[in-house]
Amino acid sequence: MVSTEALPDLSAYDAVLFDLDGVLTPTAEVHMHAWQTMFEALFAAWDITPAYTERDYFDHLDGKKRYDGVASLLRSRDVEVPWGDPSDPVTADTVCGIGNRKNVVFETVLRDEGIAPYPGSLSLLDALAAAGTPVAVVSSSKNAEEVLAVAGIRDRFAVVMDGVIAERDHLASKPAPDVFVEAARMLDVDPARSAAVEDALSGVASAAAGGFSLVVGVDRGAGEQALTDAGAHVVVDDLAELVPAIATPTRPEETTP
Numbered sequence: 452m453v454s455t456e457a458l459p460d461l462s463a464y465d466a467v468l469f470d471l472d473g474v475l476t477p478t479a480e481v482h483m484h485a486w487q488t489m490f491e492a493l494f495a496a497w498d499i500t501p502a503y504t505e506r507d508y509f510d511h512l513d514g515k516k517r518y519d520g521v522a523s524l525l526r527s528r529d530v531e532v533p534w535g536d537p538s539d540p541v542t543a544d545t546v547c548g549i550g551n552r553k554n555v556v557f558e559t560v561l562r563d564e565g566i567a568p569y570p571g572s573l574s575l576l577d578a579l580a581a582a583g584t585p586v587a588v589v590s591s592s593k594n595a596e597e598v599l600a601v602a603g604i605r606d607r608f609a610v611v612m613d614g615v616i617a618e619r620d621h622l623a624s625k626p627a628p629d630v631f632v633e634a635a636r637m638l639d640v641d642p643a644r645s646a647a648v649e650d651a652l653s654g655v656a657s658a659a660a661g662g663f664s665l666v667v668g669v670d671r672g673a674g675e676q677a678l679t680d681a682g683a684h685v686v687v688d689d690l691a692e693l694v695p696a697i698a699t700p701t702r703p704e705e706t707t708p
Contacts, residue, residue: 591613
């Protein structure tokens with residue numbers, strides 16, 4: 452944990468752009484479970500070795516667009532399959548078909564169990580709202596809108612840059628800077644005067660490459676050093692740590708006549 456004195460005041464930036472899964476909501480855990488379930492079955496059926504591990508999630512899947520993640524992980528096992536099309540059925544042995552299999556598992560868990568924001572993340576959003584600091588979501592997930600709605604926080608964000616928009620506009624997946632830069636443009640702010648918050652190595656690298664003035668890493672398992680090496684300026688375990696550093700707005704009655 453970084454000392455409070457060393458933590459930045461996020462309200463001092465023109466805007467703060469947040470990743471979603473693993474930063475605002477614990478959906479990263481749902482994604483991890485869905486990927487593991489799907490890939491373990493696939494590896495067994497295709498006799499792929501070495502076996503799928505949790506490290507594979509952080510190295511190849513976390514923060515990336517779904518199909519890019521599938522291709523990256525299969526490539527790590529020297530497996531190549533046709534890319535296919537996003538409309539491919541879950542039975543198709545294509546990158547898109549395999550990605551769609553995973554999404555079925557994810558949607559089932561989200562629908563059955565729901566999702567709630569991390570309390571610390573909600574506290575930080577409250578503090579930034581009180582300070583009048585604009586916020587946006589930058590997610591590689593095509594499920595971002597649904598997750599935000601289920602979590603009850605969709606109305607807090609004027610801009611949601613998600614996997615649907617990224618695919619529509621042919622934006623490169625994280626760690627390329629495209630999605631963060633486009634989100635800043637949508638919010639009408641300059642990355643050089645804005646902050647980004649990420650838990651994925653690819654996301655931290657994306658924001659750093661996009662020229663954001665501050666990149667905050669949230670260590671949900673990637674590791675503090677790995678996040679720092681990827682480009683994070685500061686790393687915290689929970690976003691609640693950043694709340695005390697935010698300047699409290701002065702109330703009218705506190706203003707000296």
